[in-house]
Amino acid sequence: MAPKIQTQTNHVERYFESGTALHRVMIEAPYLPRCSDDKTATRVRPREYAIRYPYMQVNRPGFVSWLIFDLDHKKAMIWEDAGLPAPNLIVRNRSTGHSHLYYAIPPVCTTEAARPKPVQYMKAVYEAFAARLEADTSFHSGPVAKTPGHPWWLTHEIHNHVYELGELADYVELASSNPWGKGPNLDAVSHSRHCILFEQLRFYAYSIVNREREKGSYHTFNRLLEAFAHNKNSFRNQGFLDNLPLSSIKATVKSVARWTWDRYTGCGRCHRGVMQLNPALPxxxxxxxxxxxxxxxxxxxxxxxxxxxxxxxxxxxxxxxxxxxxxxxxxxxxxxxxxxxxxxxxxHPTPVTNLASPGIETINTTCVKYGAHQVTAAEGGLGTFEALRESGGSAECLLKEASMFDVGDADSG
Known part of the structure; x- marks a missing residue:
């Protein structure tokens, strides 16, 4: 059962009320966050004053205390349909219906000195949630977001629970990353919007197709690709004149989804390691x-x-x-x-013994230094002796081989 949503009228007072989600927004924000009347957030003010601006920096530099999802659609309650837990805050644009969903998490350090595993885990959870919420995967929780409680927005404060990352991960399937794989080379296709989208989309499809084959369906796989493609269609912000039309996005999604679902199996040789172990083994x-x-x-x-x-x-x-x-x-x-x-x-090296059976007249080819210089026995014994000597055999070997032939018969012949 979904929790009851309470819409507060006087949000400024809630910011200073201990134990509320809005109070956590203020205490986890930087002491001097960026803020402004637009998304540029060029001003810097103390956080007690920054909360009075419609846009502010919510997460501190080097720390992520809130997972914020940017929904560029009007389905602010999509988390219910997706079977996800309720966010702490929903901050919705009154005119467009677009919204930001706030999920409180224990602060995760993201500086250069941070441990990489927690950061990777947090990013994997964020990407999985963003795909289910059809959110912008490139938003990455800000750093600037809609300020909860500002009169410009319609703010819903649901609860003050702080989610552990493992708790959120239980609601989604994290995409398996391939440490041997390579990501899309966007520099080589930076001139084309279609190529950029295709490269980003196909690598995302590779990472989730096996999971969807096992626990999902082609329909859910195709929907995830559609949401990913729509979120990546922000080329106007990247310097292009316009975003891709809807028809181009649909065609690219259809092509990538069909080929990946039917043919992509991954590089089993690399994934299974040098021993080629059977993945069916425990x-x-x-x-x-x-x-x-x-x-x-x-x-x-x-x-x-x-x-x-x-x-x-x-x-x-x-x-x-x-x-x-x-x-x-x-x-x-x-x-x-x-x-x-x-x-x-x-x-004390072990001596090498001759294992040849006695009485068998055979040429000991191990005495020859190089196999390429071995020669077959000629009709005359001296011819074979000379050939062995020229081939580089040792003196001991030459004497052994000479004793195998009748020298007198060779001279008389």
Whole structure:
């Protein structure tokens, strides 16, 4: 059941009444917010005076305390139809019917020193809500918004609850982002409105199509793309003479929606990782297999470092101590102690034995340095001997091969 909406008449007093949504707007605003009679908000005033202007800066620089959604349509109660929680405030234009919806959240730091994960999570929640509300996804909560309680607007104060981001995320499906994927290259198509919209729309479609196939339908998928495209159709603010006509938007949405729904599957090779694990496997099984592979690779890499350091110390004529090996390999002494078997392999290499069966007269091709220089046996034994010598075989190999032929018969022939 939706909460009862209460429209206040004297909003200025509510700003100074503790526990109200309007009071939170003032205390979370900057001490000297930007404000004005238009969207430029070129003036700077103390917040007690800024609330008397129709437009003001609501969120502090580097912090987001309010998720504000800009609705460029007349459906101010769309959150009910979309199954979303009630906003704290609805600030509506009396003439056009367009409105701003305010959702109170715990402040999220967005400065350069902020942790990236909470910021990404907040943006994902905002984009998901904006798509369901058919709001402008590029508004990003301001920083300048309609001032709640100003006489220019019709303000509805619903409640003072502060939503956790996880609480809001329960109402929507967050678009899965692909860390290996690339976003639209808008610089290459900055000359064309159609190309800009197409690039933005197709990447948004890629991010939600799998989710809609599983839990939605083509109809809901198409509606989300339509809302996204209409919100992105703000080319007049980007320096173009006019926005795209409605017919062009519909044609682009139809093209992107149909192709993406029928053909797009994503890059499974990249998404499944280098091991190509079956996504049907439970997550803990895939994590275990990936961890085992990572451990094996690190083990081999460490062995290579220890082995290389041992050979280097032998060349320098130094003793193979754990401290010397660790210093040269860039590893700790404790790590070197766990790889004593590698040091023993270097000090006492395993001899290579000839596994050929006795009595079988065959040429030991392993004695030849390069396989490209191996030659077949000629009719005469000395010809084969000379060929082996010219091919680069060792002296020991040449003697072994010479004993396999009757030299006297070769001389007499």
């Amino acid at each position: 997550l803990h099984v895939r994590q275990k297999q990936s961890a085992e592979r990572t451990h094996a690779l690190r083990h081999k890499e460490t062995e290579s470092k220890v082995r290389l350091a041992c050979h280097r110390l032998i060349q320098l004529g130094e003793k193979l101590t754990q401290l010397a090996i660790g210093r040269l390999a860039g590893l700790t002494r404790q790590t070197i102690a766990a790889y004593k078997h590698v040091i023993q392999e270097v000090l």
